[in-house]
Amino acid sequence: MNLNNQKIINGLIIDPLIFTQKFVRACDVCICSGECCYYGVYTDKSEYEKIISKKDRILKSMDDSQTKIVEDWFEEEQEDNDFPSGIAVGTEVYNGKCVFLDKQGFCTLQKIAIEDGEDKWKYKPLYCILFPLVIFEGKLTIDDEHLERMHYCNKKENQVSTVFETCKNELKFLLGEKGFNELDEYRKEFLKLNIKENHEAA
Numbered sequence: 001m002n003l004n005n006q007k008i009i010n011g012l013i014i015d016p017l018i019f020t021q022k023f024v025r026a027c028d029v030c031i032c033s034g035e036c037c038y039y040g041v042y043t044d045k046s047e048y049e050k051i052i053s054k055k056d057r058i059l060k061s062m063d064d065s066q067t068k069i070v071e072d073w074f075e076e077e078q079e080d081n082d083f084p085s086g087i088a089v090g091t092e093v094y095n096g097k098c099v100f101l102d103k104q105g106f107c108t109l110q111k112i113a114i115e116d117g118e119d120k121w122k123y124k125p126l127y128c129i130l131f132p133l134v135i136f137e138g139k140l141t142i143d144d145e146h147l148e149r150m151h152y153c154n155k156k157e158n159q160v161s162t163v164f165e166t167c168k169n170e171l172k173f174l175l176g177e178k179g180f181n182e183l184d185e186y187r188k189e190f191l192k193l194n195i196k197e198n199h200e201a202a
């Protein structure tokens with residue numbers, strides 16, 4: 001395998017950084033307060049429509065730190081080819097956090113799905129599921145700019161794992177079982193060749 005060759009799975013270019021980037025072993029909002037949600041997120045237009053269709057259910061689970069004015073939940077639509085529909089819609093920030101983040105650090109979209117016995121990610125935007133992974137200009141990579149802002153999962157002493165290891169379920173969700181297995185094979189080859197090249201350079 002030539003490390004300069006691009007690996008493409010399900011139409012996404014794979015950035016090998018996802019195999020080596022250090023990360024926490026698991027997210028724990030009791031420690032981090034869900035600070036990755038403090039800035040809002042871009043959703044695909046279809047995700048936005050799905051969320052709005054559940055507005056009455058979402059309202060029931062919001063707490064007093066969240067705005068219940070539905071018109072204040074999203075920004076204006078904008079063109080963005082990183083999204084399947086070609087249109088991105090950002091969530092608004094209210095009280096210093098995404099409108100859907102409650103005061104305990106939980107995403108209301110995930111909370112209602114769990115409370116209703118549905119798949120926990122049914123209403124959650126893909127970009128939220130994936131972080132610190134991100135799809136940028138057709139490449140599956142690390143959202144290093146956003147990760148740098150974090151005070152828990154970006155601290156070296158807490159980074160006892162890698163993004164690949166911690167985010168296996170998220171990668172399976174994105175790529176499917178077959179795509180994930182292909183990714184894992186690529187990872188093994190990449191790490192083997194990387195070790196060999198480093199050894200030869202030493």
Ligand code: SF4
Nearest residue numbers: 027028032035036153
């Ligand atoms: S990505 Fe970081 S900030 Fe976000 S929930 Fe996980 S540990 Fe917390």
Ligand code: SF4
Nearest residue numbers: 037098100101107128
């Ligand atoms: S939609 Fe949910 S997971 Fe995404 S940024 Fe907002 S609170 Fe966080």
